[in-house]
Amino acid sequence: MSKDQSGSSKRRKADSGLAINVSVPKPDTGASTPVFGLFPTSQPPAKTPFSIYTKSGALPNPKHPEPTVLAAETAEMEYESRNQMGVGMGGGQGESAGEGAGYSVQYMLGVHDPSANTLTLHAAPLHSFAPSIKSLKKFSSDSSAAELFSAQRATLGLAFGTKKAQRQLNAQERNKLNNESYGTGIASASLQSLLQSSIAASSSSLPTSIDVEHAANLSRPTIPPPNFDAVKPNDVYSISDVVTPSELATIDLGPLLSAPTFKDLNALLPFRRSKFISSHLRRLIPSRSSVEGSIPDPSKRDREKLNLVVHLSQLFAFRQATMGGRDSALERTKLQEKMTGASPAVVSALLERYTESQRMGNGEERRKMTGTTELKLLGYMLVVALKIDSWSTDVGVLAGDLGIGSKRVGELFRSLGCSLVTPSAEDCEKLIATRAAANKAEARKSKTAVLRTPLEFPKERRGAPKR
Template identity: 55%
Template sequence: MADSAARKRQKGLQGQAIEVQLAANPATAPQPALALFPSAQPPSKTPYTLYTKSGEVTGGDGRKRQQAVLAAETDDVEFESRNQLGVDEHGEGEGYSVQYMLGVRNPRTNILTLHAAPLHTFTPTVKSLKSAPASQSAAQLIAAQRAALGSTFGTKKAIKQLRAQERNKLNETSFGVGSEVAGLKDHLTLSIQAAAGNLPSMQSIEDEANEKRPIPPYNKDAKSPGEVYDMDAVVSQAELNAVPLGDFISAPDFKARRDMLPYRRSDFIATKMRQLLPSRASAEGNVPNPSKRDRERLRLVVHLSHLFQFRNTVRPGQLVDRAKLVERLGNPSNAVVDALLERYTEKVKGGAGGEEARKVTTTMELKLLTYMLVVALKLDGWSTDVETMANDLGMGTKRVGELFRSLGCQLIAPSAADREKLVATGRASTAAEAAKSKKATLKVPLQFPKERKGQPKR
């Protein structure tokens, strides 16, 4: 009967206006509080304590409650609220950044009593990390201070980002404790070892990088410099055979022979021509009769002249004009022109009338330079003056030296006898200038320059 009467009384209160009143609790009575845990949360039975700014446990003084810090701790983690605004000694100013009210409705009297409940935002601190605060870097300290300010004064968006960062932080308890951590550690160790077993070795990485160099095919196990590079890949025998030598050899003098070359401003080529075809024999009316070996070298000289003129005619990034190229090369055979275009250009779209278009890319430009240097090394007995080639190419001596080193050459300073010879022949004005000149000499076993590690020196 009592239960039936209570139900009738509650049913009778439904639909009526609720009376709202503020709680008038004594100052010493316990008061409610709201807690927000952005990241870790303590067990539900964890006790909490209110502290004043001085560290004292506060009682029921309402003014001190406005300045209190709510704290709790477990065996591993400490939790402390951080969202209070500072107040002065007289209690003036705000105590908490956000104020909430908890309502308790009495169903018998239909009265809703509101109790002040400040919101505490808790920040966890791992106890084991507090033992060495000096190890905290300046960046970490600034980040912690910025997070504290952001949680108090920041916008909703900033506070949301801070909470997300707190949730994503990792510590020694993020992956569990005890056996869970040990099992995870063993699993990670085995995974790392298995992945490391599939990684390529340093030697295989170096070999792969060397294979991608824009240089001619090479034999790393060569026993002599002449066995290092495959000259058939640099210039085929068909290209060399397509170079006519009859008129070239029977020309009356050096100037006439030089005028037959497609490129005439190379001191290196001029020196090799004088060595292979002495001008005295032609001046006396005798036609030189070079040996088979010298004829091959003469064809290499003409081929190098083709390469110089090719580089001077075809500009990187621009489509190749075949008609212009043929004219500048001195109308050689189609076998020579086709071989040059196939070796030192790439096919691209954009040819007029659907014709094949070709262009010298950055990689092809570098390939052309290294192939030219290999031809020069072959003609010079695998030891070439760096400065002479730099002047012919119109490039800096340092850059050309780097190209020679990329081919496996060593840059060797001239000996005392070589320095005197340079000064005597006029190739160097002083002994000091002669000492700066270097020769690029191909050495075996073949060694390419190592990749530089770390930042360059300033």
């Protein structure tokens, strides 16, 4: 066995039977040594140059071993070893050196020289690479770039800004919050516990989303106050919230019942161009006897509906006279004249309920129809119609009487909690028989608004509308 000056050697026999000198040289300071690279994903081109450096950025020193990093880059990718293996240029000796570098074994690279029959082993640390794409690095550094821009702007403001701007920058700097803004250690922990307990105590008294929704529906100005606990549709809306009993008591049914013909009867109404009102008058007032002087005598229930039909006619006439934002205060007398049969008390009640007060510069008070009060008038009219129709009424008929589209009237019915139902085959035949629809296609397009219990209002749409 022989030993040279550069390191130790051992003699082994080659395949030919001759002994092979094995040596493990110690690299000189600054000398390059081989390394192993592991690329689990993408590999760089074969001629890509790599650089080795320590965490401090200095070149490795075999006398002072420390973890090293191997790095390279191409036009599109960056390669950097993440495990920071390898100790110095020689990789260190012994198991403890390898373990301190982050791995439990040493890798050696052997170089065989056939002419001299020698095998030289060089320490070759293993570097595991995690490549990164250059074009994606800018997205991960947006926050740091924004902070740098903010700091640079603050520096310029403090150096060249006005006194007011400098005061604002100083105030912003003082008001910045960090991990130590509310103390450290026990003080910070106790404050955190206090905040959590106070938030829990305060949030326990907050109403639920259902309570908030019910409160909002109860306070909606365009519909009567609903009863969410109603079991029957007749109990959802109280008709006294729409029209008071004293207003209904002013309606005199005698002239209507004693009218000789339906044309004379219709002439006594405030509004005479409503198919809905005409059809219900024909149903509620029985056919006159052939005996001269015979006056129909409807039942108590039919008289109650007749009062509501006449009140609905008053609402139609009131809407026609005040729609479009007309000033109703100066036309009170004309309004009384247009609303045939309506008492002054009823006209005053309608003005109070469906218009808003405005005080002029001369101190005079005027009442005016606004967008909100017009919606309220429409909502209350539909409630009266539903009450007359036993909470199931045709949308198209009322849309024609109101002079607005069926879609909008359907939305108004939905706002009252109604469901829009498509007529069945039997209902379509009835519509054609009563001439409410000209054919089956038109009958299928018609909708019926039905109020059901438990009461449900349409949910509020959230998010951006679909395009």
